[in-house]
């Protein structure tokens with residue numbers, strides 16, 4: 001494949017840095033979002049997700065580095081909304097207009113036929129009655145749906161969504177996941193941010209974790225979860241802990257009983273078998289370590305300290 005074919009539909013962020021005075025909001029960030037994949041952009045509040053996405057969407061100038069969509073800077077793309085759909089702040093939509101008016105204006109700006117407005121409204125399940133109401137009377141969930149409709153209006157190849165699940169109820173969140181999965185399965189590229197690990201874990205193929213402006217982990221979901229070791233619970237955890245220790249395996253007690261062990265399930269099972277310890281549960285770890293890392297990151301953020309990036313580096317390449 002030639003370089004031109006490779007970059008179609010890719011979002012490429014390279015050594016991106018954004019400083020506000022002395023404060024570095026985004027610090028040498030690099031990652032790639034690929035067609036057919038949902039890339040989850042995960043980080044606690046204030047980590048730099050929105051700033052990175054605003055730079056990608058051409059709304060905030062970078063201090064250094066590059067952010068390209070389909071090989072070009074956003075502001076160099078003619079009629080960009082037909083290439084990349086963006087939802088950054090659902091509450092920023094004009095409160096005095098109706099949902100339908102907002103979409104009609106966008107369609108006109110993009111030179112799209114008005115039937116796209118109905119198609120986009122149908123895609124996000126906003127009824128005629130709802131789309132005829134003024135946005136100031138919308139719930140946050142309805143604003144998110146309208147924002148997603150706006151992002152999808154130009155039938156773009158790429159989507160950039162900042163915390164789109166905010167304000168959605170469980171059914172709404174399920175609906176959005178299905179929509180994003182289908183969109184990616186049809187070859188679309190999705191960059192999706194969230195401050196909730198669980199939300200990202202369910203829908204994303206690739207995960208980029210950011211804290212204090214820096215990437216602290218990135219890779220495919222499998223890669224990041226593969227490092228999660230083995231979860232084991234037995235009828236005699238005291239004996240199991242001793243046996244694992246003697247076998248030279250590092251085992252950390254888990255909050256809900258048993259251990260998370262830095263080894264493959266087959267090795268943990270072998271130790272238990274040798275000591276005739278009955279197991280109740282033996283399975284690959286479920287991202288506990290990713291969760292632990294993310295929790296540390298969140299706690300550090302709340303204490304407003306800078307983390308030592310090395311102490312947090314995890315799994316795949318960073």
Ligand SMILES: Nc1ncnc2c1ncn2[C@@H]1O[C@H](COP(=O)(O)OP(=O)(O)OP(=O)(O)O)[C@@H](O)[C@H]1O
Nearest residue numbers: 020023025043044045046047048049050051052195
């Ligand atoms: N215009 C600005 N001037 C000064 N500092 C800013 C500006 N915009 C963002 N910041 C700071 O940059 C940091 C990153 O903010 P950003 O909004 O990108 O984080 P985030 O990961 O999107 O968080 P959240 O989940 O809370 O939206 C924050 O500390 C924020 O206060």
